[in-house]
Amino acid sequence: MHRFANPARFLRMANAVLPYAAAAAAALLAAGLWFALIASPPDYQQKDSVRIMYxxxxxxxxGMVCYAAMALFSAMALVWKHPLADLLARATAPVGAAFTFICLVTGALWGKPMWGTWWAWDARLTSMLILFFLYLGHMALANAFDDPARGHKAAAILALVGAVNLPVIKFSVDWWNTLHQPASVAKMGGPSIDPSMLVPLLLMAAGFKAYWLMVLILRARAEIAAAKVHTIRMAQVHAAGQGE
Amino acid sequence: MESLSAFFAMGGYAGYIWPAYGLALVVMVAVLVLSFRDARARETELDLLQQARGRRRPSAGESK
Amino acid sequence: MTRKRQRLYFLLLGMSALGIAVTLVLMALKQDVIYFYSPSQLTEFKVPANKRIRIGGLVEVGSVAKEGAITRFRVVDKQSGIDVAFTGLLPDLFREGQGVVAEGKLGADGGFAAAEVLAKHDENYKPKEVADALKKSGEWQREEGPAR
Known part of the structure; x- marks a missing residue:
């Protein structure tokens, strides 16, 4: 892990991976969309609206994976004081927020024709909305202070405290009565999705992961450069102050 | 073409499906473009600053 | 021990304490977190009449009947059931043997007057051909309702 502590080395590795991540994202999303919209059947009861699932x-x-990563980076920052950890947490927050937003809105578009309502305050939907606000809170805190270190510490604590929401989201449909149905893929007894529908789902999921990797690398580059600029500027201010 | 209009109609659910895919596309492209431009802008800024200081290379511990 | 290890233990301790606290709070708030009462839970939680609540379960096969503008059906779980009366448009996915969530009030007679009905579908996804084949071969198994 500490091999990555050197930003120059991290950047070299990240830039080497970037074109592959981009190519994988493009290929997986293209294949996923083909299967999702064209080469997969409508559901026996949800008909074509099932395509929103993809x-x-x-x-x-x-949305959940990004948050788990953010929590992990936050732990690395607080416990191991890994120099890049705070920057990686900052880098991944907006992407996670974007995915969670997409999830909430596409969920509403799927819920209206199938359930009969755009929204319900059940445990699954509410905890996902909370996740979205946790992301926004993290982004706000990380930028709230003049001294970045204080902002990062506050944001890291928020990320870790909010991490209790992840098992709540996952198990909400098992622990309580919810409008949202139980899990179809990650459950005991195997997936309850027909293979013809599992294929587009997994292709899109893999494509989203490759996309995330690509965006994370770009954002990490931006964060590292910004941090270096900040350091140089602080040094300049310090030097100017001493030169009087 | 009949099958093309049937494709766009999505069995009557077009009003839900296309906005869903459209939103996902718009958000994901926007995040990608903004991230790319951000990286480019910050790295250019860093380059200019480093050139102005005579290519002083920061050591690994400094980036915080 | 090292400062690093100290921080790690502090973090683990903090997360555990947080987890326990959240668990206790959610357990205590169960009646507010559930989205609907199953028919059995109406008795378990002693839900009073004339309070706006939601009930959910499976629509009992053979129980759906229309009386003019009113649709009557019975919502059941593994142990009990309740009769529902609803005036209004039912969602597309409303059907016998399927999950349903109804919002309304318990009547003094023990029935439920619903103001809104939502369909609750299960987590099984299959194409029509597969569903038809399963029905034909008699293997079609309706998943039991959401009530717990």
């Missing part, structure tokens, strides 16, 4: 579920997964 956006809604992968974005839900990514």
């Amino acid at each position: 956006i809604h579920v992968p974005s839900a997964w990514m």
